[in-house]
Amino acid sequence: MKNTTILILSILFLSAFSVSPGADEILKKVEENMSSENRVFESEMIIHGRRGSRTITSKTYSVGDKQSFTEYLSPPREAGTKMLKLESQLWIYSPSTDRTIQISGHLLRQSVMGSDLSYEDMMDDRKLTEIYSARLIGEEKVDERNTYALELTAKVEDVAYHRRKVWVDTERFVPLREELYAKSGQLLKRTTLSDVQKIDGRWFPTVVVFKDMLKQGDGTEFRMTSIQFDQEIPEYLFTKAALKQ
Amino acid sequence: MIRFLIKGIMRDKNRSLLPILVISIGVFLTVLGSCWFKGIFTDMIDVNANFSTGHVKVMTRAYAENVDQMPNDLALLGASEFVRELNTTYPNLEWVERIHFGGLLDVPDANGETRGQGMATGWGIDFFSPGSNEPERMNIPGSIVQGALPSQPGEALISDDFARRFGISPGSPVTLFGSTMYGGMAFANFTVAGTVRFGMRALDRGAIIIDITDAQAALDMADATGEILGFFRDGQYDGEKAAAIKEAFNARYEGDPDEFAPTMLRLNDQNGLEDYLALSESISGIMIFVFVLAMSIVLWNTGLLGGLRRYNEFGIRLAMGEEKGHIYRSLITESVLIGTIGSVAGTALGLAAAFYLQEYGLDFGDAVQGGGIMMPEVFRTRVGPEAFYIGFIPGLFSMVLGNALSGIGIYKRRTSVLIKELSV
Amino acid sequence: MxxxxxxxxxxxxxxxxxxxxxxxxxxxxxxxxxxxxxxxxxxxxxxxxxxxWEIGQGQLWHPDFDPLDYLSYPDAHAPLSAPIKALVDEGQLAPILITQASAFPQGRMQGVILKGISPQQHILKIPSSKLETSGDEAPALIGTRMAKDIKMKEGDQLLLRWRDKNGTFDALEITIAGVFNCNVPTIDGGQIWLPLERLREMTGLPGEATILVAGDGYGGGGQPPWIFKNQDYLLAxxxxxxxxxxxxxxxxxxxxxxxxxxxxxxxxxxxxxxxxxxxxxxxxxxxxxxxxxxxxxxxxxxxxxxxxxxxxxxxxxxxxxxxxxxxxxxxxxxxxxxxxxxxxxxxxxxxxxxxxxxxxxxxxxxxxxxxxxxxxxxxxxxxxxxxxx
Incomplete structure (x- = not known):
């Protein structure tokens, strides 16, 4: 009798995992897919303002999640501006003034280049699995693709968004949509990811649209024009001295 | 006859010097006083006009909507052409571009890295165009604590408190880090030319004033400006003229649905100055009336005294057979002469003083601070058109009236009584 | 004579x-x-x-508090010690918690200052009793200038977004429970008054305050870490x-x-x-x-x-x-x-x-x-x- 109970319980327990992959497992797969030892990419950021849109191109080198170095390529005014991120510190170098300015504290919450992203948004470098506990809430279609809908709730305190919803492609394990919520449940931001391409053997979304849901406007579009994984990046790039070069 | 009287006035110091002196002083005080009233009641208005509203102001509609947030992304494009056009269409106003912005002031160390930084409010104003009145308009020369006005592009004035907090002084570099008109990152290096005190805590904590061309370059606002301010060339705000200009201007864009179409506001429409303007006008009117009334009474009295003083003279003249009417007429003519001389002299002196105080003001600021401030601690007179004639009301009119009243005595008293007053 | x-x-x-x-x-x-x-x-x-309306018989400031520097607000708060709490209970001190937020009137984003005040306080004339919570609504008080600025009136709803002590975003629709008219612009323009406990909860700072306003009975003097600012200083x-x-x-x-x-x-x-x-x-x-x-x-x-x-x-x-x-x-x-x-x-x-x-x-x-x-x-x-x- 006792054994049968254990048997039934363990079957029930196991079946929860076997029907579809567990939420944590999905997240882990996404992370495996999206993150790499290092990467080098060129991107365009299209910012829609009240006066029209403008495009900023940049080249970014990043190692892991802690170090990144970005050089802006265009428009001419921004070209040569460099941004260095080490852990939670951020420096910006402008060639026209030959100055390195540290952005710290609450200034990190300002918007970057008039976009719907703050410096802080760009700097959040922790793995989702480290800070959220995930729950699978269903399967939905997003852009004609089957997705797992995950609900992520913060398990640590110092996060910008208490709850997220992520829609992950069931085949490619690429997120296609993400919604960020306030503690109160208010939808704050929506991110839409598309143009998923296979690069160096992994699926990667190359277009991301960020939209601040509380503000009027068309949001900010982020487009990867080239991306390479596991490149050799010289260590000196991630020093303040490199900013001036 | 008049020449004869003038001779008499000149030769008899008792008849001329004292009354003329009293009238001159009185008229001087009246003119100065009335300009002073006008000055202090319009003071708040002027500060607003000079600092933010102009006599009229042109912005895009979208900018006007959020003007408090310094939304330079909504600035007016094609500014120089626009200013040229405004100057042609409304030549009796001086049109100036201004950019009001916010940003971070960053103080570098020897390696060009951040040593300290603070939030700042900034203005781009016209420092360098020949004949620009902008620095004086914002009372910048008077509020400099250290250093001097910027003399070339790339120089800036910053608040004195900020400079002290970060241990920088004229000659030190600072970097402005802000956001361009298009949302991009704005970086610009400036050399501190001088430090200023505003007299408002929020501005004294962090503010930077640079040339408008520097601001345009730094904020990527080539030929764009946040605001175009119009000031009447005579410096006097005329609400009715401003309203007419505003209406004519805005009518041109009535059919234009563009949120970036220009719109004009006059001083009254901004910062809620309408009511304040009305109040200050009525108060200064009342005060000037009281002042003129008081002065009139005093000079009337002087006229009375002037007549009374001469009763024995009249007695002799009557005894010598002069007509009463003739004496009376000569008395009046004399008083007109004296009143005119006194009023002209007094008005001239009063205007001179008023113009001086309009220009330089009277500083009630704490002299120990080592520099004035931009907010009104300096009081100024304001010379309006009425300053040119207001002194004649007490100076001429009441003076003559006083003489005329006292002169009636000539008719009332009998010759014998007047002679008795001669009493040798 | x-x-x-x-x-x-x-x-x-x-x-x-x-x-x-x-x-x-x-x-x-x-x-x-x-x-x-x-x-x-x-x-x-x-x-x-x-x-x-604003300063009472002086104020106790958190040492990091700088009213003119809103970037100082997120760090300028501390829990109330037992003796201070006793003074608050006696009505000699009124704690106020101050934080920064964004408001979204008509889809525009506008920076605002949130101030939490106890609905029961009697030291300041702000009609805080209107903040007495009734049901689930989040009541807020604003001044007439602010009301004009954001084009809101009593009963209107306004979306706020702020960050709690950990930097986590939160957002909430508040209801304007009252518009007060007072002559002191420094407690009106750009400010929204909320019930103290609610703001403490919203920011995750239970029992904390940024400043304390002293009432008539308060003897004066600082209470470490709080620094006392007397009326002369505040009225300068x-x-x-x-x-x-x-x-x-x-x-x-x-x-x-x-x-x-x-x-x-x-x-x-x-x-x-x-x-x-x-x-x-x-x-x-x-x-x-x-x-x-x-x-x-x-x-x-x-x-x-x-x-x-x-x-x-x-x-x-x-x-x-x-x-x-x-x-x-x-x-x-x-x-x-x-x-x-x-x-x-x-x-x-x-x-x-x-x-x-x-x-x-x-x-x-x-x-x-x-x-x-x-x-x-x-x-x-x-x-x-x-x-x-």
Whole structure:
């Protein structure tokens, strides 16, 4: 009798995992897919303002999640501006003034280049699995693709968004949509990811649209024009001295 | 006859010097006083006009909507052409571009890295165009604590408190880090030319004033400006003229649905100055009336005294057979002469003083601070058109009236009584 | 006494002219009192309003709190210690928690300051009792300026987004439970008042505060880590503005006073000229010349006394009326960042009136004395003959 109970319980327990992959497992797969030892990419950021849109191109080198170095390529005014991120510190170098300015504290919450992203948004470098506990809430279609809908709730305190919803492609394990919520449940931001391409053997979304849901406007579009994984990046790039070069 | 009287006035110091002196002083005080009233009641208005509203102001509609947030992304494009056009269409106003912005002031160390930084409010104003009145308009020369006005592009004035907090002084570099008109990152290096005190805590904590061309370059606002301010060339705000200009201007864009179409506001429409303007006008009117009334009474009295003083003279003249009417007429003519001389002299002196105080003001600021401030601690007179004639009301009119009243005595008293007053 | 009797006699003898002199001097007298009264009234009202609405009997600030630097707010808060809590419970201190947020009126983003205040507090006049929670709604109070700025009225809803102590975003629709009208712009513009406990909960800072406002019973002094800022410190800006207004006003009544004194001076010169025989007679009767100077000087001061009496006669009711109905200030004047009531009620202190009386009498005496000095140099026989040069 006792054994049968254990048997039934363990079957029930196991079946929860076997029907579809567990939420944590999905997240882990996404992370495996999206993150790499290092990467080098060129991107365009299209910012829609009240006066029209403008495009900023940049080249970014990043190692892991802690170090990144970005050089802006265009428009001419921004070209040569460099941004260095080490852990939670951020420096910006402008060639026209030959100055390195540290952005710290609450200034990190300002918007970057008039976009719907703050410096802080760009700097959040922790793995989702480290800070959220995930729950699978269903399967939905997003852009004609089957997705797992995950609900992520913060398990640590110092996060910008208490709850997220992520829609992950069931085949490619690429997120296609993400919604960020306030503690109160208010939808704050929506991110839409598309143009998923296979690069160096992994699926990667190359277009991301960020939209601040509380503000009027068309949001900010982020487009990867080239991306390479596991490149050799010289260590000196991630020093303040490199900013001036 | 008049020449004869003038001779008499000149030769008899008792008849001329004292009354003329009293009238001159009185008229001087009246003119100065009335300009002073006008000055202090319009003071708040002027500060607003000079600092933010102009006599009229042109912005895009979208900018006007959020003007408090310094939304330079909504600035007016094609500014120089626009200013040229405004100057042609409304030549009796001086049109100036201004950019009001916010940003971070960053103080570098020897390696060009951040040593300290603070939030700042900034203005781009016209420092360098020949004949620009902008620095004086914002009372910048008077509020400099250290250093001097910027003399070339790339120089800036910053608040004195900020400079002290970060241990920088004229000659030190600072970097402005802000956001361009298009949302991009704005970086610009400036050399501190001088430090200023505003007299408002929020501005004294962090503010930077640079040339408008520097601001345009730094904020990527080539030929764009946040605001175009119009000031009447005579410096006097005329609400009715401003309203007419505003209406004519805005009518041109009535059919234009563009949120970036220009719109004009006059001083009254901004910062809620309408009511304040009305109040200050009525108060200064009342005060000037009281002042003129008081002065009139005093000079009337002087006229009375002037007549009374001469009763024995009249007695002799009557005894010598002069007509009463003739004496009376000569008395009046004399008083007109004296009143005119006194009023002209007094008005001239009063205007001179008023113009001086309009220009330089009277500083009630704490002299120990080592520099004035931009907010009104300096009081100024304001010379309006009425300053040119207001002194004649007490100076001429009441003076003559006083003489005329006292002169009636000539008719009332009998010759014998007047002679008795001669009493040798 | 003789001098006074003579003086009154002579002055009344001059009739109409005397009245003119007195009238002008009384103008000056009344206007000096009125002007100073208005400024004092404004000063008192502004101080009183600022004390009642904003600063209480002083404030305890968290050491990191800098009201002008909103970037300091996220770090400027601390829990209340037991002794402070006791003072709060006794009603001697009112804790206020201050944080920054974004408001989204009509889809625009606008930076605002959130202030949490206890609905039960009685130290400040802010109608915080309206924040008493009723159900799930998040009630908020705003001032009239803020209401105009964000185009909101009572009952409207406003979306707020803020970050809690960990930087986690949160957002909430609040309901405007009331719009208060007060003359202190520093608690109105760009600010939203919420129930203290609610804001503590929203920011994850239970039991904490940024500043504490002291009430009547508070003894003063800091309570580590809190730094006590007394009223003088908190009112310094206001005092400076009012002082400068006084300076500008002093010129006005200075000029008016000079005009009045000019009249007295003029009258004195003439009366000395015309009354030489009288002067000679006094001296011949055995008065010293300085006694005669005294008579004429007193005559001059009597003008001032009469002027004060006349001033009191018409000025009294006028000033009283003005103090009663006040002086309407335009609503707009409050936009200039200083506390100005809609109506200023002049306040006439005893000190002000005494000072003005003294000022008028003293200056009138001096200007009467100046021409009278001439008498002292007079040769009595010449004077008797009426020859003065």
């Amino acid at each position: 003789l001098a006074f009797k003579l003086a009154f006699k002579n002055i009344f003898g001059a009739g109409f002219r005397t009245f003119l002199n007195i009238a002008v001097l009384s103008f000056a007298f009344v206007i000096i009192i009125w002007h100073n009264g208005v400024i004092d009234g404004w000063n008192q009202q502004a101080r009183r309003d600022t004390i009642e 800006d206001l005092d400076m503005i009012i002082q400068s207004k006084k300076g500008g006003g002093a010129i006005i009544y200075g000029l008016l006073l000079i005009i009045a004194l000019l009249a007295i001076f003029d009258t004195q010169v003439l009366s000395i000229f015309r009354r030489q025989k009288e002067i000679g007679t006094y001296i011949a009767l055995g008065m010293t010349r300085w006694q005669v100077v005294g008579i004429f000087t007193v005559e001059g001061s009597v003008y001032s006394i009469l002027a004060i009496l006349l001033g009191a006669l018409y000025g009294g009711p006028l000033l009283w009326y003005s103090a009663k109905v006040g002086w309407a200030m335009p609503a707009a004047s409050t936009d200039m960042g200083i506390s100005i009531a809609e109506r200023i009620y002049p306040v006439y202190g005893v000190g002000l009136i005494l000072f003005t009386v003294l000022l008028v009498v003293l200056t009138a005496t001096i200007v009467s004395f100046l021409p009278a000095r001439k008498i002292a140099r007079l040769n009595p026989t010449d004077a008797l003959k009426g020859k003065v040069q």
